[in-house]
Amino acid sequence: MANILVVDDEMGIRELLSEILGDEGHVVTAAENAQQAREFRHGGVPDLVLLDIWMPDTDGVTLLKEWQRDGLLTMPVIMMSGHATIDTAVEATRIGALNFLEKPIALQKLLKAVQQGLSQGPKTARAPTLYPQPAAASGESNDTVVTAGVFNNPASSEAAHITTMPSVAVASESLFSSSFGLPLREARDAFERAYFEYHLIRESGSMTRVAEKTGLERTHLYRKLKQLGVDPGKLSKKGG
Template identity: 50%
Template sequence: MSNGWILVVDDEPDIRALVSEILVDEGFEVEVAGTVEEAQLQRRRRRFDLVLLDIWMPDGDGISLLKDWAEQGMAYCPVIMMSGHGTVESAVEATRLGAYDFLEKPLSIAKLTLTVTRALEAERLSRENIGLKRKLARAVYPEGSSLMMGQLREQVDRIAQHDTWVLILGEQGVGKQTFARYIHDHSSRAEGPFIEVPVSAMTAAEAAAEIFGLEQGPRVRYGLLEQADGGTLFLDEVSHMDLQTQGRLLTALESQRLTRVGGTESLGIDVRIVASTQEDLRVRVTEGQFRDDFYYRLSVVPLRVPPLREHAEDIPDLLLHYVDLLNQQEGLPKRSFSQEACERLSVYPWPGNVHELRNLVQRLLILGNTPEVTLTEVEAALGAQPLALIQSSGQAAMDLTLPLREAREQFEREYFSQQLGHVDGSMTRLAERVGLERTHVYRKLRALGLEPKKTRD
């Protein structure tokens, strides 16, 4: 297996050949460019893991090119600058623009390989750190010691070993994303990216550019499908995807090639699909709202995640799990649950499933001031805000007679309104709090007609 893709940009053929030979011997795939124009073309063709960039070239300079990449949103990988007559000012400017390091010519083979290794390792550790934070935030292990959960985990472990598409079925709040991440983390693609497509937050007009990427003149935006290359693409609530995007995505995945919006070149991809839905896609197919060929391709391996009421014996384990998790994440005090409290929660129907249970535990940890959660507290918490009748201070309860989509939109609008109030308009804190990427949060707020009171990093 390749150690990654590296782009070598230098106007001297001998240096390009030497550096390429060294890197190929180290197990890397290498592409080369001798001009700024060729470098731009190569980066349009694929996402590289690292770029070695000369400063002086016939049609421009590496510093300006690095600046252009940063402005175009293409500064996603380490860049190592090279120069035979660089200055301190050049090195400082390159570092300011995001370059990882600066190598002087003539190049030392030992220093070159060491710097490349260190740059890639630093990038890997950075990604792992982000990934670990996300895993902790989203509890990527399906908790529960019941026979049902044990059998489900065994099924998921078997599924993870194959590269087939997976369709995860289940009610809202059962943890479909948790299982999607679990499949990815236990598959041969675990070292690759896990990219989420928030289908329900995208309009039909946005979906193509977001998923397939966009080319506008010299500017390139890599789409979610391209970002998932070598890993897993998770289509969250795939039932909301418009028919045109379904067809285009199916074609891209079956041919393993994509063309960005506004582009002309076909690019190779290698992606596994895991999708989720709480709706019956067969009904959507009958209604003409979902392509039958896409449905049959998705449902090769269906996985049903049961609602919490079907494995209520896992509730004590889940309570302990979320107490520990919220203590680690938010510094909330640890509290135990009395026997009576556990028994009451075990017979509650949990219409919001595991997500509702987590929210209830969070509320009890915030509001309580004793080491143990009592039955009285649980009754008060369940009576104050059961998910079946969601309401906030001064507002009416949700109208449960609404169609599912309208009810979901009403809930999401109220949910994000409340969360915005907790973070004082900070989009970074809001993204962390709700467990979504910032770009997805912006899109969701726009779709719901909400505006943050103020936006800051």
């Protein structure tokens, strides 16, 4: 488990990265601008920073320069952007960035870059730090995401499968018998909802394994669950 700071002015990007990395077992803190990122960095040293380049107040490259100037660039930093030029990426690397990811970020590239960054380790030894989340701006939800590492235990997953599958099977039979009287679209949504709930319970809430089982990309899977009103967190408790 690592403490990762995600800095991006787009709420959707912060939420998506937080969900993916949280599901991988990391503690994720999100900052929506450079000022919040500064506050987090002065409060502790994250194990890794994912830093967007284009932000409204202070861009990521400028923030990276500040940290280097003030001796605060003691953690791996991965830059992100959907509009940066090669020159910008080269400059960020020269300053001290470890890697550069182009948006939209492919899942495997993200996980590989994060693993590579964490393997670098800090320049100075220190204990893991948890970060306080700043008050959310008016109209915006809090972006703090807690770890989901408990779902990575194969033994507990198998036990969950044994104890929960009979009830799921009964529910599925009831679903089919009650869905034939619905309009096609509603019946299809009911089936898809039961289908994903089945796999979430069986896999103890692991979005990685559910994505593999259902053949969907993680990004598509998150959007589908949100569309169907399925809460992976609640179902993971049933599976655990």
